[in-house]
Amino acid sequence: DTAVSQTPKYLVTQMGNDKSIKCEQNLGHDTMYWYKQDSKKFLKIMFSYNNKELIINETVPNRFSPKSPDKAHLNLHINSLELGDSAVYFCASSQERTVGTDTQYFGPGTRLTVL
Amino acid sequence: AQSVTQPDIHITVSEGASLELRCNYSYGATPYLFWYVQSPGQGLQLLLKYFSGDTLVQGIKGFEAEFKRSQSSFNLRKPSVHWSDAAEYFCAVSGFKTIFGAGTRLFVKA
Numbered sequence: 001d002t003a004v005s006q007t008p009k010y011l012v013t014q015m016g017n018d019k020s021i022k023c024e025q026n027l028g029h030d031t032m033y034w035y036k037q038d039s040k041k042f043l044k045i046m047f048s049y050n051n052k053e054l055i056i057n058e059t060v061p062n063r064f065s066p067k068s069p070d071k072a073h074l075n076l077h078i079n080s081l082e083l084g085d086s087a088v089y090f091c092a093s094s095q096e097r098t099v100g101t102d103t104q105y106f107g108p109g110t111r112l113t114v115l
Numbered sequence: 116a117q118s119v120t121q122p123d124i125h126i127t128v129s130e131g132a133s134l135e136l137r138c139n140y141s142y143g144a145t146p147y148l149f150w151y152v153q154s155p156g157q158g159l160q161l162l163l164k165y166f167s168g169d170t171l172v173q174g175i176k177g178f179e180a181e182f183k184r185s186q187s188s189f190n191l192r193k194p195s196v197h198w199s200d201a202a203e204y205f206c207a208v209s210g211f212k213t214i215f216g217a218g219t220r221l222f223v224k225a
Contacts, residue, residue: 103149
């Protein structure tokens with residue numbers, strides 16, 4: 001069983017389009033995250049949700065909107081895609097109620113390419 | 116402010132040789148420290164973590180790390196590297212949010 005899954009694994013799209021990436025965890029964790037990894041492998045947190053509540057919202061463009069329908073799912077919707085959005089996006093989850101103090105379990109990543 | 120520095124962008128080690136990957140952090144209080152490994156095309160996997168207690172931490176796959184408060188360091192070590200250890204290694208420090216270092220790419224030569 002996959003602990004943290006993301007769909008799709010690859011996403012190629014044109015500038016200006018709107019796309020979504022889905023994430024699901026079956027670990028029963030309370031906290032979920034979205035990270036962006038750029039071409040130099042630099043990993044930066046974007047958002048964190050704890051039990052469906054937004055906890056961390058880094059300075060990302062408001063074209064990015066996370067949605068957590070329940071604590072097992074955290075989706076990422078991106079409007080008006082730009083070339084600079086090309087990256088690998090990782091979803092992660094952790095058990096703790098206090099964000100940042102526990103092991104994070106990462107999904108396999110979604111490679112987004114904007115043409 | 117939290118920060119993590121991994122001074123080595125890449126390291127090449129012969130198979131069977133020992134390995135040390137450096138990590139320096141900046142954090143106001145006692146940090147939560149982590150080492151993660153990322154194999155090509157994969158997500159990150161935890162190798163080990165330090166919260167408190169014994170400053171020498173054992174992890175999976177034969178890795179260990181030592182927390183040195185005086186040096187603000189949390190270096191990762193392995194006594195004998197295997198070819199399958201070739202990957203990207205990330206040090207992370209966590210308070211309210213987790214900050215990752217830029218990563219060190221490990222190459223293993225036969």
